[in-house]
Amino acid sequence: MNSMQRARIIGLFYLAPAVIFVAIFTAYPLLQMVWMSFHNWSIIEPARWIGAANYVRAWTDNQFWVSLGFTLKYTIYITPILMVFGYLIALLVTENTLLRKFTRGVVFVPVVIGLSVSSLLWYWLFSYHYGLVNRLLLDIGIVDKPIVWFGEDADRALWAVIISIVWKVVGFGMLLFVAAIQAIPQEINEATMVDGATYWQRVRRITLPLTARTVLLVTLFSVIGSLLAFDQFFLMTAGQPFNQTASSVFWLYLNSFPYLKLGYGATLSLILAVIILVCTVAQMWLTRRTHA
């Protein structure tokens, strides 16, 4: 055995644990999910092959469409808000002065705390009697009686969730945007400044085009994250009223676990996974081009 072969074997030995781990805890469940989706599968009864019946059931399941529609609506509402705010904040704090670095650091703080914890925090802030949001709105005089944020109207609940999530994740986009803006060569900015372009003209003609890839990348992050939303709805709206605010992941969770319809849960998972896959492929294609 020569040293090359030896190195190969030793290398595989180092690589094996991680590969086996992923095979067992990611690849196998993935195959199992496909398999389960063609079965009537619950913990109690033995699995029974039912062909595409679970898929037909999803097609005719009203709540599946309500959840998917609601998740898409959430995604379509929150993504532009996150992009615009993230970018404006990035423009505001890109410069490396003390105050701006401090602001940057503060805007990023909510990113590092847990989504479940921030959802509970906002659940309190938006609560009817004891929430400070209602207290503040009453004090300013915007409303004359407290608002029922959760449980009454799906749209109102959606906006409360959106506010909480924008607070939670806007710092992530800001971070990537600041990095992208700072990567713009100094000379380009200086050249346009000599031209006498105004600030917003420079943003539109120089900064935005030169950071467009990052904007797209963050957009995709936001879309994927929003399509997979669970914690914020489970903890803030609890799906109320009438499961109108139950996101797609929420609906698959309800089917798989409280209802123990694992086969149908797997089907919903697979449908969601395919939707996400499209976004991920776009994202990977984009990052590859960013590096090239």
Add this chain to the structure above:
Amino acid sequence: MTAEYTLEAQPTSTTSLGGVWTGRSKYIIGAICVALAAIMLAPLVVTVLASFKTTVGQAALPPTYFPHELSLDSYAKLWNYQDGLPRYLFNSAATALLAIAFSLGLTIPAGYALARFPIAGKEYYFVFLLLALIIPYQALITPIFFMFASLKLTNTLVGLAIVHTAIQIPFSIYIMRNSFEAVPKELEEAAVIDGCSSWQVLIRIYLPAIRPAIVTVALFAFVMSWNEFLAALVIMNRGVTFTLPLVLAAARQETSIGGTDWGLLQAGITISIIPCILFYLLLQKYYVSGFLSGAVK
């Protein structure tokens, strides 16, 4: 994306977009910065302060923005809530530490192998290890639960730590491989000439050289595991195995008599965010570089 982005002092590029900000607009920009920072901090500050309200203060209607007198009532309630705060803290911390141990134990050798050994089909293995990027764990949670039920891994800290490790594997592998590749090969060659085995090279040469990657992987594994909710909700269904987010969610749902105990919830939120904020303040550099490289992986 190659910018040296730091939240700390950085002497270069002070005029990246500025320079035009003079006089009045400079103060307006400054005021906007201060207002923005205040808005971002306000929810956290009022929650932390509210956790120190007395039980009487908690019940005040309309609610007060700040406590009139400070007390540890809410913390005392949380301390004794159901199986007790120490139990939940232990569960959360132990799961997170196991997730760190698994992540490092798997990805240090794998990163080493991918960066330094002539393995046939190396790139295929690498893509395979990134599988979790393509398929979100939210979608895998149903089969994982079924598998864990038959392996008797439900309601175990090890089981939950395994899921958390699996979620983090693509990030961890990516960071490790890059980090090993960045170490100059000459260091290793010198050690090999000295007669070191590949294991000794890993321990003596590489581990000190990749320390930033180890910190980054451990930090992200910890924060991810400490905060993760859905997998914990699915895997842990006995109260005594609950992690911190789970017990807080349970407290939120206790709407039977008198509704949610807000003080207890606020105390729990405060305790949950302490390690996150602490690590953020201490390891900001790793956070920023981790997020930046994680985002473009």
